[in-house]
Amino acid sequence: MRTRIAIVAAAALFAASCGGEPPAGPPFRTDNTVSVLMANMLDPAADLLWDAVGTVIDETGETYWEPETEEDWLQVKLGAMALAESANLLMMENRARDQDQWIRLNEAMADAAMLAFEAAEAEDPQRIFDLGEVVYETCNNCHTLYWVDDLDRGRAVEPGA
Numbered sequence: 001m002r003t004r005i006a007i008v009a010a011a012a013l014f015a016a017s018c019g020g021e022p023p024a025g026p027p028f029r030t031d032n033t034v035s036v037l038m039a040n041m042l043d044p045a046a047d048l049l050w051d052a053v054g055t056v057i058d059e060t061g062e063t064y065w066e067p068e069t070e071e072d073w074l075q076v077k078l079g080a081m082a083l084a085e086s087a088n089l090l091m092m093e094n095r096a097r098d099q100d101q102w103i104r105l106n107e108a109m110a111d112a113a114m115l116a117f118e119a120a121e122a123e124d125p126q127r128i129f130d131l132g133e134v135v136y137e138t139c140n141n142c143h144t145l146y147w148v149d150d151l152d153r154g155r156a157v158e159p160g161a
């Protein structure tokens with residue numbers, strides 16, 4: 001009988017711990033909105049990637065540039081890594097607009113950014129140039145769905161719901 005009571009008590013405890021508040025995790029701060037992250041983290045990070053390799057043709061002729069020093073390459077790596085990790089920030093509670101499409105779009109951005117990071121580690125300017133386009137597409141794919149005048153378009157779930 002004692003064992004039986006113990007089992008019932010354990011079951012009740014288990015039920016309580018499942019149905020109640022989720023276990024407290026680290027005190028993540030999510031006060032910075034998606035818009036603030038975009039303007040102050042993702043956009044400048046992407047510029048480090050997009051501006052790293054390029055060609056300009058003007059009256060003085062053709063000017064090509066690519067990262068040269070270790071310091072230059074570190075800037076590209078910084079941009080790529082910041083983008084890859086910002087996907088995690090965008091998937092956090094309060095920022096994620098839904099739990100499927102939004103998550104997949106962020107994963108696609110993180111994958112593209114990690115390829116760019118590897119290309120920067122390999123110091124491959126052509127690949128950085130090509131992957132810049134791939135990364136841009138992942139930004140654009142999300143913006144077409146979620147950054148539109150009609151704020152509800154593409155949202156499976158209301159923010160915070």
Ligand code: HEC
Pocket residue numbers: 034035036038039042043046083090102105106109135136138139140142143146147
């Ligand atoms: C998973 C979705 C998603 C991805 C990926 C994404 N964005 Fe955004 N972005 C948004 C949303 C949503 C907004 C509109 C924010 C709002 O107004 O609440 C936005 C807005 C912006 C803005 C305007 C910010 C402002 O001033 O309000 C910039 C700039 C921007 N994104 C840049 C980028 C760049 C660069 C990338 C890729 C490297 C990117 N975004 C990837 C969802 C995304």
